[in-house]
Amino acid sequence: MQSLIVKSFSLKHTIESGQFFSFSKTNGSYFIMTQDSSFFVKQEKNKLFFNCNKKFAKTFFGLNENYDKILKKMARDEHMRKLTAKYYGLRVMKQNPWQCIISFICSSASNVPKIMKNVGLLSKQFGEKSGENYLFPKIGELNDLKKLKNCGVGFRAKYLHETNKIVDEEWLIDLQKMNYLEAKQKLAELPGVGEKIADCVCLFSLGHYDAFPVDVWIKRIMEQTYFGRKTSNKEIVGFARNYFGDCAGYAQQYLYHGGRMNGKT
DNA sequence: CTCCAGGTTCTGC
DNA sequence: GCAGAACATGGA
Numbered sequence: 001m002q003s004l005i006v007k008s009f010s011l012k013h014t015i016e017s018g019q020f021f022s023f024s025k026t027n028g029s030y031f032i033m034t035q036d037s038s039f040f041v042k043q044e045k046n047k048l049f050f051n052c053n054k055k056f057a058k059t060f061f062g063l064n065e066n067y068d069k070i071l072k073k074m075a076r077d078e079h080m081r082k083l084t085a086k087y088y089g090l091r092v093m094k095q096n097p098w099q100c101i102i103s104f105i106c107s108s109a110s111n112v113p114k115i116m117k118n119v120g121l122l123s124k125q126f127g128e129k130s131g132e133n134y135l136f137p138k139i140g141e142l143n144d145l146k147k148l149k150n151c152g153v154g155f156r157a158k159y160l161h162e163t164n165k166i167v168d169e170e171w172l173i174d175l176q177k178m179n180y181l182e183a184k185q186k187l188a189e190l191p192g193v194g195e196k197i198a199d200c201v202c203l204f205s206l207g208h209y210d211a212f213p214v215d216v217w218i219k220r221i222m223e224q225t226y227f228g229r230k231t232s233n234k235e236i237v238g239f240a241r242n243y244f245g246d247c248a249g250y251a252q253q254y255l256y257h258g259g260r261m262n263g264k265t
Numbered sequence: 266c267t268c269c270a271g272g273t274t275c276t277g278c
Numbered sequence: 279g280c281a282g283a284a285c286a287t288g289g290a
Contacts, residue, residue: 110287152287157286276282
């Protein structure tokens with residue numbers, strides 16, 4: 001078992017804020033599934049325990065970033081100061097781009113519990129067995145439309161199938177070399193991937209913190225908090241990227257999580 | 266039964 | 279360019 005001293009980090013807020021879907025939780029500890037491995041992780045105050053590579057854990061949970069600096073930029077108003085205090089330590093993760101693409105194709109017009117169920121079934125159908133669990137499917141493995149439809153993904157099955165044909169190692173290497181707008185454009189060429197999902201992949205797997213994904217929650221919250229009227233997605237993105245600058249996406253994750261948790265613990 | 270969920274695509278102006 | 283409908287599925 002490895003351990004790491006962490007500051008300004010909340011495993012719970014990070015994992016449970018709807019940016020990653022392949023995990024299970026028991027007694028406050030988490031079991032994480034990626035396409036390469038599965039591992040255990042648990043936090044006790046400022047100590048993080050895990051049985052995976054230390055360097056990987058730091059990158060995966062976004063621990064290499066200067067949190068204080070990001071926090072300062074995010075906390076521009078009373079609303080954001082409250083959110084950053086309440087969910088202090090929530091980090092934007094840096095997950096595997098392939099896993100991120102596939103997971104978020106499943107996310108369209110869905111909800112977090114169902115997305116988790118869908119990616120779990122994808123892993124069971126197409127993933128490598130690891131003990132009692134199944135790893136996330138590897139690149140190119142989603143090659144059976146009938147099996148895809150058995151995972152309850154509905155109309156997204158054909159998108160997954162087509163995307164699986166297009167994306168390979170080289171495609172992903174190119175993607176990771178690109179700047180934000182280039183990467184977003186390349187991602188949006190995939191079937192089932194539009195502006196929003198492309199932004200999610202940019203933010204949650206490529207480290208482009210200036211991406212600002214707008215879903216129904218963010219739209220509602222931004223209209224309520226900053227506009228006081230119905231507002232187009234385009235205007236919302238424009239405002240947010242100007243207002244929050246190069247950490248707009250980070251702010252977005254607090255707005256989203258705060259909105260979803262509203263009323264809940 | 267109706268409405269909604271981390272949207273995208275297709276159609277018709 | 280932009281609004282509206284269609285697209286599967288499951289839970290409230």
